[in-house]
Amino acid sequence: MEDLVLWSRAQFALTAIYHWLFVPLTLGLGIIIGVMETIYYRTKNEQWKTITKFWMRLFGVNFAIGVATGLILEFQFGTNWSNYSWFVGDIFGAPLAIEGILAFFMEATFIAIMFFGWNKVSKGFHLASTWLTVFGASISALWILIANAWMQFPTGMSFNPDTVRNEMTDFWAVALSPIAINKFFHTVTSCWVVGSAACIGVSAWFLLKKQHIEFAKKSIKIAAIVGLAGIALTIYTGDGSAYQVAQKQPMKLAAMEGLYKGQTQAPLVAFGILKPHEKAMQDIENPSYFNIGIPYVLSFLSYRDINAYVPGITDLLNGGYPTKDGSKELSAKEKMESGKKAIQALADYKKAKKAGNEYETQKQLRILNDNYSNFGYGFIKDESELIPNVAITFYAFRFMIIFGSLFILMFIVITYLIGKKKPFENYKWFLWLCILCIPLAYMVSQSGWIVAEMGRQPWVIQDLMPTSAAISALSSSSVATTFIIFCVLFTVLLIAELSIMFKQIKKGF
Amino acid sequence: MDYNFFIQYWWFIISLLGAILVFLLFVQGGQTLIPQLGKTEIEKTMMVNSIGRKWEFTFTTLVTFGGAFFAAFPLFYSTSFGGAYWVWMIILFCFIIQAVSFEFRKKENNFLGEKTYNIFLLINGFLGTFLLGVAVGTFFTGSEFVVNKENITNPFMPIISQWTNPLHGLEALANPRNLLLGLVVLFLSRTLGLLYFINNINDQTIQERAKKTLKLCGTMFVVLFVTFLAVTFLSDGFAVDKQTGIVSMQEYKYFNNLIEMPVVSGLLLIGVILVLYGLIKTMFSKTIFRKGIWFAGIGTVLAVLSLFLIAGYNNTAYYPSTFNPQSSLTIYNSSSSLFTLRVMSIVSLIIPFVLAYIFYAWRKMDKVSITKEEMQEDGHKY
Numbered sequence: 065m066e067d068l069v070l071w072s073r074a075q076f077a078l079t080a081i082y083h084w085l086f087v088p089l090t091l092g093l094g095i096i097i098g099v100m101e102t103i104y105y106r107t108k109n110e111q112w113k114t115i116t117k118f119w120m121r122l123f124g125v126n127f128a129i130g131v132a133t134g135l136i137l138e139f140q141f142g143t144n145w146s147n148y149s150w151f152v153g154d155i156f157g158a159p160l161a162i163e164g165i166l167a168f169f170m171e172a173t174f175i176a177i178m179f180f181g182w183n184k185v186s187k188g189f190h191l192a193s194t195w196l197t198v199f200g201a202s203i204s205a206l207w208i209l210i211a212n213a214w215m216q217f218p219t220g221m222s223f224n225p226d227t228v229r230n231e232m233t234d235f236w237a238v239a240l241s242p243i244a245i246n247k248f249f250h251t252v253t254s255c256w257v258v259g260s261a262a263c264i265g266v267s268a269w270f271l272l273k274k275q276h277i278e279f280a281k282k283s284i285k286i287a288a289i290v291g292l293a294g295i296a297l298t299i300y301t302g303d304g305s306a307y308q309v310a311q312k313q314p315m316k317l318a319a320m321e322g323l324y325k326g327q328t329q330a331p332l333v334a335f336g337i338l339k340p341h342e343k344a345m346q347d348i349e350n351p352s353y354f355n356i357g358i359p360y361v362l363s364f365l366s367y368r369d370i371n372a373y374v375p376g377i378t379d380l381l382n383g384g385y386p387t388k389d390g391s392k393e394l395s396a397k398e399k400m401e402s403g404k405k406a407i408q409a410l411a412d413y414k415k416a417k418k419a420g421n422e423y424e425t426q427k428q429l430r431i432l433n434d435n436y437s438n439f440g441y442g443f444i445k446d447e448s449e450l451i452p453n454v455a456i457t458f459y460a461f462r463f464m465i466i467f468g469s470l471f472i473l474m475f476i477v478i479t480y481l482i483g484k485k486k487p488f489e490n491y492k493w494f495l496w497l498c499i500l501c502i503p504l505a506y507m508v509s510q511s512g513w514i515v516a517e518m519g520r521q522p523w524v525i526q527d528l529m530p531t532s533a534a535i536s537a538l539s540s541s542s543v544a545t546t547f548i549i550f551c552v553l554f555t556v557l558l559i560a561e562l563s564i565m566f567k568q569i570k571k572g573f
Numbered sequence: 574m575d576y577n578f579f580i581q582y583w584w585f586i587i588s589l590l591g592a593i594l595v596f597l598l599f600v601q602g603g604q605t606l607i608p609q610l611g612k613t614e615i616e617k618t619m620m621v622n623s624i625g626r627k628w629e630f631t632f633t634t635l636v637t638f639g640g641a642f643f644a645a646f647p648l649f650y651s652t653s654f655g656g657a658y659w660v661w662m663i664i665l666f667c668f669i670i671q672a673v674s675f676e677f678r679k680k681e682n683n684f685l686g687e688k689t690y691n692i693f694l695l696i697n698g699f700l701g702t703f704l705l706g707v708a709v710g711t712f713f714t715g716s717e718f719v720v721n722k723e724n725i726t727n728p729f730m731p732i733i734s735q736w737t738n739p740l741h742g743l744e745a746l747a748n749p750r751n752l753l754l755g756l757v758v759l760f761l762s763r764t765l766g767l768l769y770f771i772n773n774i775n776d777q778t779i780q781e782r783a784k785k786t787l788k789l790c791g792t793m794f795v796v797l798f799v800t801f802l803a804v805t806f807l808s809d810g811f812a813v814d815k816q817t818g819i820v821s822m823q824e825y826k827y828f829n830n831l832i833e834m835p836v837v838s839g840l841l842l843i844g845v846i847l848v849l850y851g852l853i854k855t856m857f858s859k860t861i862f863r864k865g866i867w868f869a870g871i872g873t874v875l876a877v878l879s880l881f882l883i884a885g886y887n888n889t890a891y892y893p894s895t896f897n898p899q900s901s902l903t904i905y906n907s908s909s910s911l912f913t914l915r916v917m918s919i920v921s922l923i924i925p926f927v928l929a930y931i932f933y934a935w936r937k938m939d940k941v942s943i944t945k946e947e948m949q950e951d952g953h954k955y
Contacts, residue, residue, distance in 0.1 A: 132672035146655025153647025154909045161644035164637030172629035173934045179953040228722040231910040411726035443728045536655030537732040560684035567682035
């Protein structure tokens with residue numbers, strides 16, 4: 065059973081990580097291509113058409129493999145997370161269906177015109193098609209992120225004991241959840257950063273090779289502006305994201321910070337080396353070998369108050385600290401008790417209902433409702449399961465913040481240098497740095513997802529269903545086999561994609 | 574409008590999406606025909622580009638079909654995908670390799686070589702369509718699973734839907750009726766592929782060859798399809814008692830459904846006539862008749878739609894369990910809540926608008942058919 069959970073998680077992580085290698089470029093480069101073609105449309109300058117078409121070729125190669133990896137993600141909810149699909153399918157299925165109806169058809173229709181329509185439709189119609197492709201891709205991101213946000217912060221639903229599932233009661237609460245909106249902007253604008261980094265890096269390579277200098281510089285100008293806007297919005301929404309995590313997923317926040325013992329006026333760890341988890345649990349006052357903290361910042365980011373108390377991992381397990389509404393937070397053990405009560409009440413409710421015992425039915429229903437907010441804790445066998453992998457979450461978070469912030473500097477410097485008298489192509493070392501920024505941007509982007517998804521463990525739906533209860537009844541060897549198949553297949557396709565990309569880049573504009 | 578209305582409405586939408594998906598499998602059928610119809614490189618290129626501009630619609634329809642099924646009938650999603658794991662995984666695998674093949678096959682440095690991508694297209698065309706047919710065949714023949722929602726109250730084994738056959742879906746291949754539907758879908762997709770080439774490629778050699786191939790392929794399809802209909806209508810079906818919800822076997826259930834739902838039988842009849850008209854007119858017309866795909870395409874949508882409706886309407890279990898008939902899925906016991914179906918119904922009002930812009934865009938793109946000249950021009954090509 066444990067193996068099965070791990071393989072199922074591994075397979076989802078693998079396919080999601082691979083998918084996320086291609087999506088950011090689609091969303092980011094898409095915007096850049098849209099801007100480029102708009103300039104072509106307005107200036108009628110054929111150079112811009114050549115530039116647009118070059119980037120569009122790379123976009124096409126990348127898009128195909130993004131589609132391929134995306135297919136498996138959607139169906140995986142059914143194939144590997146069967147229990148999840150029933151337990152919350154009434155809410156979770158809707159965004160997926162809407163994504164298909166609203167977004168995918170728009171993408172599929174207009175991308176064909178974008179690629180093949182240059183000589184078949186008018187310039188205006190072609191431009192509209194390009195933007196509609198980008199728009200379609202972005203709203204597809206919107207709906208899948210709404211779905212993801214809902215898992216992290218379930219809202220707009222109630223549990224129906226007769227159908228044994230959660231049912232939607234408020235569509236707008238799901239679709240317009242502040243977590244969803246914030247997640248959407250944070251994710252999509254961070255993709256602009258990746259797209260811009262790719263565009264700038266490739267252009268920098270041309271400059272180093274002294275090829276296509278004019279086209280490369282024109283591309284850099286557009287990408288730097290898109291990238292600057294992207295990173296500014298990413299940082300702004302990242303702050304909103306940290307605040308939301310503090311409210312809804314305090315354990316994730318504690319793991320992100322390696323905070324074992326809660327404190328007021330909590331500092332944000334700028335950098336540090338954590339002790340192994342077991343050691344840290346024994347010495348919660350000093351969980352790291354060393355760290356550099358910025359005073360007050362964590363309290364402020366989390367609660368908008370420099371004096372606020374931020375609970376640590378052990379506090380979250382032990383409970384007892386005052387919550388916002390003045391009550392005392394339950395301990396993990398109490399929550400697990402409450403969860404078991406809820407599960408037992410559901411079983412007894414079913415029995416009583418079958419027996420036609422109305423009094424008992426109502427009684428069990430009350431117990432269930434009173435304890436339902438801890439339902440998922442009933443599946444937890446040991447409180448240690450409630451702690452996500454601290455090291456991965458902690459370092460991935462640092463990586464995202466530190467290297468992500470560098471991009472704001474990067475784009476500002478590029479915008480400044482490219483406007484200067486000394487030709488941009490003469491800053492050799494800086495051009496190399498631009499190229500280096502391509503893999504860095506991808507790694508930063510991936511680490512963001514690692515924080516979000518590793519940090520929320522053990523929950524597939526926060527507090528209501530742990531990952532271990534969400535799986536399909538399969539043998540772990542079956543899932544291991546498909547894992548290996550996908551791993552080999554996606555790796556081969558990635559190599560093919562990169563190889564084609566490099567060749568296309570070599571051929572130039 | 575009550576709960577039942579919305580449930581039936583959503584079964585209709587799912588059926589329609591399924592029907593459109595089957596029609597769009599002409600892309601897959603086309604893929605299987607490239608080596609057979611294309612003797613020269615330019616002919617192959619024309620064919621690849623002709624269907625290559627449509628593959629995303631088939632793919633998107635598959636994804637949307639899955640998403641809509643999830644939203645409207647989540648118990649099917651959790652039971653079938655999680656249970657018949659291997660059949661669905663192989664189908665997905667067939668589609669993953671298709672998605673990159675059009676774009677990558679002709680590109681320089683494509684790592685695996687053009688041949689491999691062509692083989693990918695063949696695997697997708699033959700195996701993908703066949704297995705989809707086999708999987709849908711179980712809608713009529715049943716599978717082995719148990720659904721027990723109370724399992725969730727057992728923290729040690731909380732899984733609600735459990736497959737009881739260790740082959741996890743591959744056992745569907747042992748049932749000749751499923752295999753028959755697999756072949757029907759395969760030959761239908763090839764037939765539609767031929768009609769599509771005749772319409773979309775302006776090249777007499779290809780058109781003549783396609784017409785010749787159609788005579789055998791189209792006839793094979795008709796024979797297989799008629800056999801499938803006969804077998805299905807003569808077989809017992811999984812009937813549901815409306816009051817108690819108890820599932821039992823009923824003689825000639827699917828044939829009774831046909832008789833008891835005259836609108837559905839009308840759809841099936843019109844569909845079959847349109848397909849036959851498209852086929853016969855293309856096969857036997859003295860000149861090249863290029864509009865066959867329109868008749869056969871619309872006919873396919875109507876006929877497949879009616880078959881889905883026969884599987885789900887009129888108190889029938891659309892996803893029956895032979896292991897434990899009372900676990901069988903009906904459109905009532907597997908659907909989403911009234912609230913969700915209402916929300917989704919409002920969303921579904923956008924579908925005509927989506928169809929309209931797809932139609933408009935296709936008309937713009939297909940105004941000029943594919944020619945040798947276009948394939949020799951510079952520009953984005955597969």
